[in-house]
Amino acid sequence: MDMDDFKVAPKTARKAYELEYDSLSQAAIEKLMEQDVEHIRGIFGVDASTASLLLRHLAWNKERLIEQYMDHATKMLVAAGVSIPEPEPARPSRRPARKPAAKSPKSETFVCPICFDDAPDLAPLALDCTHAACSGCWAAYITSKIRDEAEHACRCMAEGCALVAPDAFVRAAVDPETYVRFQGLLVRHFVACTPALKFCPYPACTNTVACPAAASKASLASVVPIVSCGARGIAAPSPSSAGMSQSQELARQATGKEHKFCFGCIIDSDHRPVVCGVALLWLKKCRDDSETANWIKSNTKECGKCMSTIEKNGGCNHMTCKKCKHEFCWVCMGPWSEHGTAWYSCNRYDEKGGVDARDSQSKSRASLERYLHYYNRWANHEQSAKLALDLFAKTEKKMEEMQVTSALTWIEVQFMKKAVEEVDKCRMTLKWTYAMAYYLAKGNQKDLFEDNQRDLERAVEDLSELLESPIEPENIPTLRQKVTDKTVYVQKRNTIVLEDTADGFLEGRWKWNVPVDGFDQPENE
Amino acid sequence: MDARLRRVNKEIADCKNDKTSNIRIDLVDSSPFHLKGSFPGPEDTPYQGGHFEVDIVIPDSYPFQPVKMKFLTKVYHPNVSSASGAICLDILKDAWSPVLTLKSTLISLQSLLCSPEPNDPQDAEVAKHYTTSKRSFEETAVYWTKTYATPPAGAADTRDEVAIAGLEAAHVDQFEQLGFPRAKVIDVLRRLNYRGANVAQITDDRIVEELLK
Numbered sequence: 147m148d149m150d151d152f153k154v155a156p157k158t159a160r161k162a163y164e165l166e167y168d169s170l171s172q173a174a175i176e177k178l179m180e181q182d183v184e185h186i187r188g189i190f191g192v193d194a195s196t197a198s199l200l201l202r203h204l205a206w207n208k209e210r211l212i213e214q215y216m217d218h219a220t221k222m223l224v225a226a227g228v229s230i231p232e233p234e235p236a237r238p239s240r241r242p243a244r245k246p247a248a249k250s251p252k253s254e255t256f257v258c259p260i261c262f263d264d265a266p267d268l269a270p271l272a273l274d275c276t277h278a279a280c281s282g283c284w285a286a287y288i289t290s291k292i293r294d295e296a297e298h299a300c301r302c303m304a305e306g307c308a309l310v311a312p313d314a315f316v317r318a319a320v321d322p323e324t325y326v327r328f329q330g331l332l333v334r335h336f337v338a339c340t341p342a343l344k345f346c347p348y349p350a351c352t353n354t355v356a357c358p359a360a361a362s363k364a365s366l367a368s369v370v371p372i373v374s375c376g377a378r379g380i381a382a383p384s385p386s387s388a389g390m391s392q393s394q395e396l397a398r399q400a401t402g403k404e405h406k407f408c409f410g411c412i413i414d415s416d417h418r419p420v421v422c423g424v425a426l427l428w429l430k431k432c433r434d435d436s437e438t439a440n441w442i443k444s445n446t447k448e449c450g451k452c453m454s455t456i457e458k459n460g461g462c463n464h465m466t467c468k469k470c471k472h473e474f475c476w477v478c479m480g481p482w483s484e485h486g487t488a489w490y491s492c493n494r495y496d497e498k499g500g501v502d503a504r505d506s507q508s509k510s511r512a513s514l515e516r517y518l519h520y521y522n523r524w525a526n527h528e529q530s531a532k533l534a535l536d537l538f539a540k541t542e543k544k545m546e547e548m549q550v551t552s553a554l555t556w557i558e559v560q561f562m563k564k565a566v567e568e569v570d571k572c573r574m575t576l577k578w579t580y581a582m583a584y585y586l587a588k589g590n591q592k593d594l595f596e597d598n599q600r601d602l603e604r605a606v607e608d609l610s611e612l613l614e615s616p617i618e619p620e621n622i623p624t625l626r627q628k629v630t631d632k633t634v635y636v637q638k639r640n641t642i643v644l645e646d647t648a649d650g651f652l653e654g655r656w657k658w659n660v661p662v663d664g665f666d667q668p669e670n671e
Numbered sequence: 672m673d674a675r676l677r678r679v680n681k682e683i684a685d686c687k688n689d690k691t692s693n694i695r696i697d698l699v700d701s702s703p704f705h706l707k708g709s710f711p712g713p714e715d716t717p718y719q720g721g722h723f724e725v726d727i728v729i730p731d732s733y734p735f736q737p738v739k740m741k742f743l744t745k746v747y748h749p750n751v752s753s754a755s756g757a758i759c760l761d762i763l764k765d766a767w768s769p770v771l772t773l774k775s776t777l778i779s780l781q782s783l784l785c786s787p788e789p790n791d792p793q794d795a796e797v798a799k800h801y802t803t804s805k806r807s808f809e810e811t812a813v814y815w816t817k818t819y820a821t822p823p824a825g826a827a828d829t830r831d832e833v834a835i836a837g838l839e840a841a842h843v844d845q846f847e848q849l850g851f852p853r854a855k856v857i858d859v860l861r862r863l864n865y866r867g868a869n870v871a872q873i874t875d876d877r878i879v880e881e882l883l884k
Binding site: 257260261262263279282286287290291294303304305306307423 | 677681
């Protein structure tokens, strides 16, 4: 097989589970803000500073601003902190706001009303309201507003005065670093006010994603808007990376975790195929049941044969007891021999047992067990995904070994890395399919869903096992062949699961056993 | 000199020179950033004749962030916690302005005593008392002022716990005679807001039920 098989098919047609979105840098957002300001400036005939203060006051809602400004221009200017309430007709300020205080006559020395300093070299500053204070106090005040309160609208220091310091005034008052922070606050405010924009939730990332298709709450019932801001890794320098050379740094950026997040509910992971409403229900349930979860999450299990306590420290579910050599499945604890054959029932909860649960006690036991069944498998995939990091390191070592022991070149051993990445991605999908299955109403649709889930899970476990297998020089070509085949198969299974669920949401095929926002009420059973 | 220190020193000096406002600011220890303010209760209010002390802590970012104030003297007022003395006042939070001073803030506290704001309460029980029966509330506030805020403080053993809780002695006696401890009766009646028009609405059974809990 050729390496070409690994290339992702060129994105000619968008898959049903993918959405169109755009990644924007902070500079691009600033440009968007500028466009809005220019637009308003052209209509109202005011200066840029006034226009942007007006826009910020009305949460960047241009239509509402135009409407209200046409009706009550003066009132709007006062409310936005552009001009002081005066009986005389409003006159948008044309001057830059800095000017010496007209209040204190030149003959008297200026005493700052904030710090009571009266040094002759004090430079009194004031906004249009002429409430003067020394430049040092203005700097300290605006810095404290920006840094401590994360407030972008810095009002005049005088009591009851609602005038807002324009950007030029802020820029002159504070140090450049604080001004950068101020610009960041403005961008965040703009993004927060625009439903089609969301800030990347990864630490120290300043990118924004635009996804108009998922801007309304109603759309979240039919799409799972997983987006990526395009950046990778964590930008903040960690102590360990301080000694990194430039090339190492570049490598980290290239291999670091992609900034993937959900546009709908801003969690920093990919919760496809399940929609936000159900994902949140599930996460909340897991948190509420944390006591039980703690108990179940304890990472050890007993060997089904000799009762030795076993901790799982690798990604594959095929366990072999160190002591008695009993081979079993970590998920169902049944003997592994049953899994290799045609039937594999590990992912499906046997609900038949619930039928005879007449009395309330056994019913509640059944519901707890049902929950634990799904939770167990969910947590298992999460744990395995965490272990994928170790697997990745191990794989890199293996790849190096392969280059030494065989005639393969660097590019030819990349199949291992691809496979690990694919396993990680599919475990994410599998994890969330259990959350979805927990809430799916019983019926044919659920059976079909679980069939797909089972096929994917089996494929992933097979591939995962292949990756853990020891490498012998003579079997490298076969291994490569097997891994490559399996990776392609896993990729296909994953696409099937994602596509089928996404289509289901669009067709309204999925029914839940609990009320979910944006869906019909569940039928009473 | 440090701008914050200069400003606080000036504020303390200004307050000393001002004989008309009746506001005092004193040092608690050697630090000028931990102070004690005091003022007389406003006239024609239940707090008249009282002397109210306020704990003042000046934060590092003063005057750009508000001072921290709380009552040291116990006050019966909807916007002041009857337990901790914490104050609910806008200028101590988001409506703070750097031109406000310690003196002007203490004057604001004084006027807060004149005009309670029961819709934005710090102490929900006191606020309920205020809205249920203003007359009964005022009696209790007067009693608190007499007990806690009068300079030669009344001897502790003569304090009337029933009046402090803002209840009627007859009501407390009635339930105490059923065999419940007096302190518990006071606690339950206060919690249920057994005052004014509410007395008719709360059945005796309900109270006994609470007392038995």
